[in-house]
Amino acid sequence: xxxxxxxxxxxxxxxxxxxxxxxxxxxxxxxxxxxxxxxxxxxxxxxxxxxxxxxxxxxxxxxxxxxxxxxxxxxxxxxxxxxxxxxxxxxxxxxxxxxxxxxxxxxxxxxxxxx
Amino acid sequence: xxxxxxxxxxxxxxxxxxxxxxxxxxxxxxxxxxxxxxxxxxxxxxxxxxxxxxxxxxxxxxxxxxxxxxxxxxxxxxxxxxxxxxxxxxxxxxxxxxxxxxxxxxxxxxxx
Numbered sequence: 001x002x003x004x005x006x007x008x009x010x011x012x013x014x015x016x017x018x019x020x021x022x023x024x025x026x027x028x029x030x031x032x033x034x035x036x037x038x039x040x041x042x043x044x045x046x047x048x049x050x051x052x053x054x055x056x057x058x059x060x061x062x063x064x065x066x067x068x069x070x071x072x073x074x075x076x077x078x079x080x081x082x083x084x085x086x087x088x089x090x091x092x093x094x095x096x097x098x099x100x101x102x103x104x105x106x107x108x109x110x111x112x113x114x115x
Numbered sequence: 116x117x118x119x120x121x122x123x124x125x126x127x128x129x130x131x132x133x134x135x136x137x138x139x140x141x142x143x144x145x146x147x148x149x150x151x152x153x154x155x156x157x158x159x160x161x162x163x164x165x166x167x168x169x170x171x172x173x174x175x176x177x178x179x180x181x182x183x184x185x186x187x188x189x190x191x192x193x194x195x196x197x198x199x200x201x202x203x204x205x206x207x208x209x210x211x212x213x214x215x216x217x218x219x220x221x222x223x224x225x226x227x
Contacts, residue, residue: 040123041123041153041201042217043205043217045214056214090158101147102148102149102213103149103161104213105161106158
């Protein structure tokens with residue numbers, strides 16, 4: 001059973017297009033995240049939701065819009081894609097208590113390539 | 116200067132070697148210190164986390180934190196080819212929370 005699953009795993013698209021990535025976790029966690037990993041493997045947080053409420057919103061262009069329909073799902077919609085958006089986007093979740101210890105459960109990532 | 120510095124490697128060692136992976140950091144208020152392992156084309160998975168200065172052991176892995184030097188280490192004993200991965204250190208902000216600050220990772224290759 002996949003604990004944190006993301007779709008699609010690979011996404012190749014043209015500049016200017018709009019795309020979405022979906023994430024679901026079956027761990028019963030309340031908190032979910034989007035992280036971005038660039039080509040140098042640097043992982044940086046983008047957003048975090050706790051039970052459908054946005055709690056972390058880093059300095060991310062407003063072309064990126066997260067949505068959490070329920071606490072098990074977190075989606076990421078990106079408008080007007082740019083070359084610099086090419087990266088691997090990871091969804092993660094954390095258990096109660098894990099919000100202080102850094103215990104995150106990551107999905108396998110969605111590799112976005114913008115041409 | 117990045118808040119967390121980590122040598123990117125690659126680090127290549129023979130099977131059975133003891134591996135030492137390190138991170139330095141600049142923010143003395145970081146609270147929890149984690150090591151994540153990331154296999155190629157996979158998501159990071161948590162190996163260990165520590166809070167205070169000192170050592171924490173889990174099987175072949177030992178995490179060490181030296182808050183006075185702002186330096187953390189991960190030691191892997193009896194390294195195996197299956198340990199070949201990128202190892203990312205990460206830290207939680209002052210007051211806790213999961214806005215983690217990651218190092219850029221050290222790529223490790225354990226050769227037969």
